[in-house]
Amino acid sequence: MISPTFLTMILIGGGILFLVIFFHYVPFFLWLSAKVSGVNISLVQLFLMRIRNVPPYIIVPAMIEAHKAGLSTITRDELEAHYLAGGHVEKVVHALVSASKANIELSFQMATAIDLAGRDVFQAVQMSVNPKVIDTPPVYAVAKNGIQLVTKARVTVRANIKRLVGGAGEDTILARVGEGIVASIGSADSHKDVLEHPDSISKVVLHKGLDQGTAFEILSIDIADIDIGKNIGAELQIDQANADKNIAQAKAEERRAMAVASEQEMKAKAQEARAKVIEAEAEVPKAMADAFRSGNLGIMDYCKIKNIEADTSMRETIAKPVSSSPKKPLTE
Numbered sequence: 001m002i003s004p005t006f007l008t009m010i011l012i013g014g015g016i017l018f019l020v021i022f023f024h025y026v027p028f029f030l031w032l033s034a035k036v037s038g039v040n041i042s043l044v045q046l047f048l049m050r051i052r053n054v055p056p057y058i059i060v061p062a063m064i065e066a067h068k069a070g071l072s073t074i075t076r077d078e079l080e081a082h083y084l085a086g087g088h089v090e091k092v093v094h095a096l097v098s099a100s101k102a103n104i105e106l107s108f109q110m111a112t113a114i115d116l117a118g119r120d121v122f123q124a125v126q127m128s129v130n131p132k133v134i135d136t137p138p139v140y141a142v143a144k145n146g147i148q149l150v151t152k153a154r155v156t157v158r159a160n161i162k163r164l165v166g167g168a169g170e171d172t173i174l175a176r177v178g179e180g181i182v183a184s185i186g187s188a189d190s191h192k193d194v195l196e197h198p199d200s201i202s203k204v205v206l207h208k209g210l211d212q213g214t215a216f217e218i219l220s221i222d223i224a225d226i227d228i229g230k231n232i233g234a235e236l237q238i239d240q241a242n243a244d245k246n247i248a249q250a251k252a253e254e255r256r257a258m259a260v261a262s263e264q265e266m267k268a269k270a271q272e273a274r275a276k277v278i279e280a281e282a283e284v285p286k287a288m289a290d291a292f293r294s295g296n297l298g299i300m301d302y303c304k305i306k307n308i309e310a311d312t313s314m315r316e317t318i319a320k321p322v323s324s325s326p327k328k329p330l331t332e
Contacts, residue, residue: 030060037064054080062093069097087115095121106161114164127159131219140176141185146233149183149191152225157216167215180205198223247284281331
């Protein structure tokens with residue numbers, strides 16, 4: 001038989017298990033907190049939230065916060081639908097309460113759309129109340145006189161609630177401000193004008209309407225620092241001079257190569273002419289032999305020719321300049 005003590009332990013354990021399951025699916029204390037706060041919600045609705053996989057501990061505190069802030073138009077079904085869509089219920093309610101206290105027009109539909117778009121709607125409301133300062137990276141620009149300026153600016157922006165959905169972010173603002181700074185400095189005749197009047201950059205950039213299509217409204221653009229960089233104009237002139245020098249050297253090398261080719265061609269022609277002379281001189285002995293055979297040339301004539309050749313060779317040798325040879329030192 002089962003002892004009474006064991007039965008008592010089974011009953012106590014079963015009762016505890018029943019209470020745990022009951023308070024899990026029927027959050028009684030959460031319902032009591034809602035009733036005390038003036039939020040009208042039933043235990044059946046809390047049980048059905050559990051069935052729909054909607055945590056009551058997120059929906060009910062949001063409803064209490066909205067009710068205490070005077071936002072009675074927000075319903076439980078809207079909060080549940082936003083949670084099931086993947087939104088952040090707490091941030092949306094915080095943003096609506098902050099917007100209401102700051103007299104900023106923000107509807108529940110707009111807040112949920114901003115949240116589902118991936119933006120922090122509560123932070124956006126805070127930026128509408130307290131503008132944010134964005135520091136731009138160093139912007140390099142060159143004035144007309146060729147001097148480079150390195151500029152840093154601070155952009156004060158305020159979130160535009162109506163353009164948060166589909167509006168561009170901070171990166172677009174920084175890119176447009178950098179473009180405006182480059183254009184403003186590039187239109188200056190001298191870098192000295194920019195250094196004397198840095199506020200001219202802010203005026204030019206602000207008049208361009210750089211916040212169009214973005215989720216922000218630009219309040220001011222302040223130049224934080226301007227430094228003088230490289231002399232780009234001088235570097236470009238040096239590069240151009242080097243390029244011109246290289247071109248001139250290439251043309252000179254081309255003319256030298258053509259002259260060398262022409263010289264080699266003339267040498268080849270001279271060698272060809274010498275070859276023809278040697279070829280013609282080779283025919284002389286043959287002609288003399290034919291003259292001997294035919295009787296047109298006698299032995300005395302041949303001797304006279306040799307004497308003339310010897311005399312000519314002697315004259316040429318005498319006419320040649322004597323090469324100066326170094327004198328030998330006299331030895332004692």
